[in-house]
Amino acid sequence: MGANSAPLSAVSEPHLPSGPAGPGHRKRTEQAGPVLLYVASFPYSGSTIFSIALGNSPDVLNIGEANYLENDWQDKKPCYCRKALADCPFWSGAKKLTEAGPGAAGPSLQLEDHSALRFLDSRDLPFLKRLLVSLGVPLTAVFRQEDLRDYASRTASFVTSLSQAFGAWAVVDASKNIRRLEALRLYSDLDIRVIVLKRQAQDLLASRLKRARRRNPRYSPLSAPVYLLWVLYHRFAIRRQTRRMRKEEYLEVTYEELCDTPQALQRRIGNWLGTPVDFGIRGGNVIDTSASHIFTGNVRITKNDAPEKGIRLKKETSSAPSFSALERMVLAVSRRIEI
Ligand SMILES: [Zn+2]
Numbered sequence: 001m002g003a004n005s006a007p008l009s010a011v012s013e014p015h016l017p018s019g020p021a022g023p024g025h026r027k028r029t030e031q032a033g034p035v036l037l038y039v040a041s042f043p044y045s046g047s048t049i050f051s052i053a054l055g056n057s058p059d060v061l062n063i064g065e066a067n068y069l070e071n072d073w074q075d076k077k078p079c080y081c082r083k084a085l086a087d088c089p090f091w092s093g094a095k096k097l098t099e100a101g102p103g104a105a106g107p108s109l110q111l112e113d114h115s116a117l118r119f120l121d122s123r124d125l126p127f128l129k130r131l132l133v134s135l136g137v138p139l140t141a142v143f144r145q146e147d148l149r150d151y152a153s154r155t156a157s158f159v160t161s162l163s164q165a166f167g168a169w170a171v172v173d174a175s176k177n178i179r180r181l182e183a184l185r186l187y188s189d190l191d192i193r194v195i196v197l198k199r200q201a202q203d204l205l206a207s208r209l210k211r212a213r214r215r216n217p218r219y220s221p222l223s224a225p226v227y228l229l230w231v232l233y234h235r236f237a238i239r240r241q242t243r244r245m246r247k248e249e250y251l252e253v254t255y256e257e258l259c260d261t262p263q264a265l266q267r268r269i270g271n272w273l274g275t276p277v278d279f280g281i282r283g284g285n286v287i288d289t290s291a292s293h294i295f296t297g298n299v300r301i302t303k304n305d306a307p308e309k310g311i312r313l314k315k316e317t318s319s320a321p322s323f324s325a326l327e328r329m330v331l332a333v334s335r336r337i338e339i
Helices: 021-031 045-056 066-072 090-097 128-133 145-167 178-187 201-215 221-243 255-260 262-273 323-335
Strands: 035-043 060-062 170-173 189-196 248-256
Touching: 021 035, 035 045, 035 178, 045 060, 045 170, 045 201, 045 255, 045 262, 060 145, 060 262, 128 221, 145 170, 178 189, 178 221, 178 255, 189 221, 189 255, 189 262, 201 221, 221 323, 248 255, 248 262, 255 262
Parallel strands: 035 170, 035 189, 060 170, 189 248
Antiparallel strands: none
């Protein structure tokens, strides 16, 4: 792997106390480089709302599932703020930044209609490649090193120019994708802090089964046991990645904490980051979403018709009376899985 495998330097000093982004703040951001707050979560674990909450902190910018920005971009597509992306004040500005990176760097992302996904984020990634990476085969054995390097440097360039333009010391990336995280850790000099968002296996599985029933016309309750493997697969992938990280590089949090004790959770994350975190909680556990500009992630959230109302934190119950006997049995088994 050569020179690119140099370990990332740990952030040992606390960040500046947050406040309005003044020139002094910007200067420090330029010197130190932005922090990439990477949300590595299980699917259906509330990562979209969690990243919106993180992005409410002063001078923290949430860009949602950043690995799908290029694929999902369309000038006319509505942003969470209800404006078309081309007219949204945030994304129209971000698009301009992609044309040239900081310094002499070239274009970063392609925020254009019909642009293709980068190789690592492809939804059509060949099964074999997906499997090899999942089994722990190093990315460099599966992908070309120059592609990985290009992917990471363009992403880093995009994140850095965003943070400079918007005076943000941290950018939240809710991509979840573990391959992406690994590539960025290996090939970019971004200061990456990982928040692993977990959720109880039973609730995770219940959400997945409900979605399969809703969206997959060929779903049969008889296939419910297969979805147990899905839970185990993601558990394995996340654990494999955290095993490679130093303790201070990542923080594990749970969806249950977010819903039940959000104030305590924002304090815990703030202590870990060394700077206060503010989820923007209004009365009744509602997360303020009025400043949010996302267009990737959970569509139930991103297609919200009333961003000004915010989103109420609530846990879905895993007991649905409509589950079949086999589904209920599989859910009972999943209770034994420690995420
Ligand atoms: Zn917007």
